Amino acid sequence: MKRIQATPKTPFKQWMTSSYPVWFYIPAGVIFFVFFLFPTVASLFFSLTRWTLFDATFIGLDNYSLFFKEPFLFQGLRNSLIYGVLTSGLKVVLGMLFGVFLTSQIVARDYLRSVVFFPVLVSTVGVGITFTALMHPTQGFINESLELFGIKGPAWLTNPRFALLSVALVDVWKGVGLATVIYIAGINAIPIEYYEASEIDGANSLQQFWNITLPLARPATFTVIILSLIGGLRSFDLIWAMTRGGPGFTTDVIASVIYKQYQAGFYGLSTAGNVVLIILVAVIIVPLSAFLNKREVEL
Amino acid sequence: MKKNQMLFKVISILCLLSLLAACGPAATEAPVATDAPAATEAPAATDAPAATEPAEVVTLTYFIDDNPTNVASAENQVAAFEAANPGIKVEIETHPGGGEGDNLVKTRLATGEMSDVFRYNAGSLFQALNPQENMLDLTDEAFQADILDSFKPVVTAPDGRVYGAPEEAAMGGGVLYNKKIYAELGLSVPKSWAEFMANNEKIKQAGKVAVIQTFGDTWTSQLFVLADYYNVQVAVPDFAEKYTANQAKYATTPAALRSFERQEEIFKGGYLNEDFASATFTDGLRMVALGEGAHYPMLTFAIGGIAQDYPDNLADVGFFAMPGDDPAKNGLTVWMPAAVYIYKGTTHPEEAKRFVAFLASAEGCDARSAANGATGPYVIKTCTLPADVPPAVADLLPYFQADGATAPALEFLSPIKGPNLEHLTVEVGSGIRTAADAAALYDEDVKKQAEQLGLPGW
Numbered sequence: 157m158k159r160i161q162a163t164p165k166t167p168f169k170q171w172m173t174s175s176y177p178v179w180f181y182i183p184a185g186v187i188f189f190v191f192f193l194f195p196t197v198a199s200l201f202f203s204l205t206r207w208t209l210f211d212a213t214f215i216g217l218d219n220y221s222l223f224f225k226e227p228f229l230f231q232g233l234r235n236s237l238i239y240g241v242l243t244s245g246l247k248v249v250l251g252m253l254f255g256v257f258l259t260s261q262i263v264a265r266d267y268l269r270s271v272v273f274f275p276v277l278v279s280t281v282g283v284g285i286t287f288t289a290l291m292h293p294t295q296g297f298i299n300e301s302l303e304l305f306g307i308k309g310p311a312w313l314t315n316p317r318f319a320l321l322s323v324a325l326v327d328v329w330k331g332v333g334l335a336t337v338i339y340i341a342g343i344n345a346i347p348i349e350y351y352e353a354s355e356i357d358g359a360n361s362l363q364q365f366w367n368i369t370l371p372l373a374r375p376a377t378f379t380v381i382i383l384s385l386i387g388g389l390r391s392f393d394l395i396w397a398m399t400r401g402g403p404g405f406t407t408d409v410i411a412s413v414i415y416k417q418y419q420a421g422f423y424g425l426s427t428a429g430n431v432v433l434i435i436l437v438a439v440i441i442v443p444l445s446a447f448l449n450k451r452e453v454e455l
Numbered sequence: 456m457k458k459n460q461m462l463f464k465v466i467s468i469l470c471l472l473s474l475l476a477a478c479g480p481a482a483t484e485a486p487v488a489t490d491a492p493a494a495t496e497a498p499a500a501t502d503a504p505a506a507t508e509p510a511e512v513v514t515l516t517y518f519i520d521d522n523p524t525n526v527a528s529a530e531n532q533v534a535a536f537e538a539a540n541p542g543i544k545v546e547i548e549t550h551p552g553g554g555e556g557d558n559l560v561k562t563r564l565a566t567g568e569m570s571d572v573f574r575y576n577a578g579s580l581f582q583a584l585n586p587q588e589n590m591l592d593l594t595d596e597a598f599q600a601d602i603l604d605s606f607k608p609v610v611t612a613p614d615g616r617v618y619g620a621p622e623e624a625a626m627g628g629g630v631l632y633n634k635k636i637y638a639e640l641g642l643s644v645p646k647s648w649a650e651f652m653a654n655n656e657k658i659k660q661a662g663k664v665a666v667i668q669t670f671g672d673t674w675t676s677q678l679f680v681l682a683d684y685y686n687v688q689v690a691v692p693d694f695a696e697k698y699t700a701n702q703a704k705y706a707t708t709p710a711a712l713r714s715f716e717r718q719e720e721i722f723k724g725g726y727l728n729e730d731f732a733s734a735t736f737t738d739g740l741r742m743v744a745l746g747e748g749a750h751y752p753m754l755t756f757a758i759g760g761i762a763q764d765y766p767d768n769l770a771d772v773g774f775f776a777m778p779g780d781d782p783a784k785n786g787l788t789v790w791m792p793a794a795v796y797i798y799k800g801t802t803h804p805e806e807a808k809r810f811v812a813f814l815a816s817a818e819g820c821d822a823r824s825a826a827n828g829a830t831g832p833y834v835i836k837t838c839t840l841p842a843d844v845p846p847a848v849a850d851l852l853p854y855f856q857a858d859g860a861t862a863p864a865l866e867f868l869s870p871i872k873g874p875n876l877e878h879l880t881v882e883v884g885s886g887i888r889t890a891a892d893a894a895a896l897y898d899e900d901v902k903k904q905a906e907q908l909g910l911p912g913w
């Protein structure tokens with residue numbers, strides 16, 4: 157038998173023969189390759205073709221130029237931004253309020269915490285269908301309740317002016333629990349000494365909130381903003397369950413524009429749209445995350 | 456140490472192989488599925504009679520949309536078929552209608568998971584399924600002799616072979632109307648758009664809902680445009696050819712643009728039911744049957760739904776074709792029935808063919824009529840209508856008997872139907888977008904579809 161030890165080991169050989177790290181890496185690597193890398197590369201390829209699922213014809217960048225000419229793309233982009241900013245803003249404000257409230261000494265605090273968190277656990281599509289029924293313009297619970305007070309409620313989901321806002325509000329209802337939990341953790345991490353010191357200085361609770369809680373909970377705020385903005389920008393399931401982008405195209409966001417193209421059988425075009433969506437979310441989130449992280453370090 | 460390492464490598468490789476093996480079937484599914492009938496079916500078929508025990512029960516799957524009338528007739532037909540063929544069981548699977556359903560059908564075909572037999576639109580939607588690749592050729596089946604020649608082109612692929620068999624009655628697209636409201640207000644059936652609008656105005660003055668729209672099911676919004684095709688081809692006889700060849704556009708052909716404008720006029724007139732944006736197809740049927748609204752633009756297959764849910768009010772509902780500008784040239788836009796197809800990868804082609812032949816026979820029609828009553832003329836020669844047809848169907852039949860009073864809908868004359876039409880007509884019908892704007896956007900949509908189909912001239 158040849159003496160292996162005699163030959164000097166190159167770094168590659170060392171990497172191959174040291175059993176521990178490499179062989180442990182491979183199963184996960186295979187899964188990563190098969191379920192993530194391969195589809196991503198394949199979608200790059202298919203985005204350059206006219207694809208019927210049965211066969212694909214290479215057409216260069218035509219899908220991308222067609223996608224950017226899509227009449228509803230900019231409406232979708234605008235709606236995505238409105239939706240992302242609105243839900244993320246409301247989640248910050250409400251999450252902070254609930255967070256402060258649920259960290260103070262109140263009756264049934266633990267019970268209330270679980271109540272606030274509960275909607276996060278429910279299936280999004282289920283929430284969507286439930287609220288679609290509640291928001292029905294004539295037979296819905298919301299408008300029927302308003303009617304008792306003599307108010308004629310709007311057509312929440314079918315009036316183009318309200319539809320996107322209504323869906324955003326439901327998104328906030330469903331997502332504010334997560335923001336609250338992040339804030340509870342953030343607020344609990346603030347050392348009690350600051351509050352004690354400020355009390356000795358005669359600060360009231362509003363001043364305490366403004367000068368201690370708000371600045372020191374900033375890491376929590378950044379986390380909530382990043383998470384809910386990413387979620388809002390690529391939001392699809394709730395919008396699809398509630399309005400399907402309708403009435404007409406008025407609540408279409410980027411993801412639903414892409415889904416409608418897919419549904420119409422424009423598989424190459426919708427794949428190109430997905431590639432654009434990945435790039436777009438990255439372009440918005442990476443600098444934002446870097447900026448917010450820098451601020452966090454400075455604190 | 457060395458031995459251990461060796462053992463470790465062997466185990467790792469085994470793990471890897473088993474992982475790959477798990478992935479394997481997914482990659483090779485398609486060829487296996489398409490090869491199956493040719494390679495394995497013949498022996499299976501000859502094995503069965505040779506066995507001494509009673510032949511095994513074969514279970515077919517049948518994929519249909521979840522429209523209650525179609526489900527009811529499929530259940531009736533399956534029961535009748537199973538009674539006549541004890542060796543075969545049929546399981547019905549349903550999918551939602553509209554774009555969602557198209558998507559499911561295409562995905563299941565592409566992933567090789569289609570049911571043995573499935574029911575789907577004929578015409579342009581059928582062409583988009585790539586029939587040569589996905590369906591069994593039914594050209595030489597005996598039952599084709601009984602099918603009217605006018606139907607066959609809408610289930611014929613570019614290779615000239617026939618892939619489907621009709622599964623319902625031919626339909627008219629037009630307006631279902633409530634006869635009680637008409638009698639009460641002394642109205643007569645309109646022959647022109649002006650008369651129709653005058654009727655609408657009178658109904659509105661009487662404090663009733665003149666036109667029912669149900670945008671909760673977006674597909675129902677397309678009737679003003681699609682059912683107007685008879686009037687378009689009266690004005691522009693070669694519209695379909697030019698449209699397919701990229702020479703005629705909705706936005707620039709006045710007669711075609713008129714279809715969108717009519718829908719706009721209805722909204723502007725304030726004739727709609729209050730909940731038009733959220734009401735559904737079944738709400739629409741209720742409203743026109745019970746007289747909560749006077750007109751419901753719809754396909755006549757909906758008569759079957761009224762027969763099922765409101766049998767006592769069936770006699771109150773009549774039908775007329777979508778009126779055009781010229782009362783002298785009043786005619787009907789006709790929809791060919793949906794068809795049943797056999798998936799090419801089925802493992803039971805013989806049984807599936809028997810089932811399809813049954814659906815396309817007089818017994819199949821009778822089972823459908825028994826579930827829903829008559830909804831229109833069948834395109835199968837051996838099928839007859841029951842003696843007592845509902846009034847709306849009686850209103851429909853004369854169009855078929857008069858010369859030149861019918862024209863097929865555009866989707867049966869051209870392979871192109873833009874997928875976004877239903878969203879655009881919702882916008883026009885809700886006053887969100889103007890007719891001219893929607894027609895121009897629809898032309899864009901049509902262009903995308905034509906390019907996807909790879910048609911010449913686009």
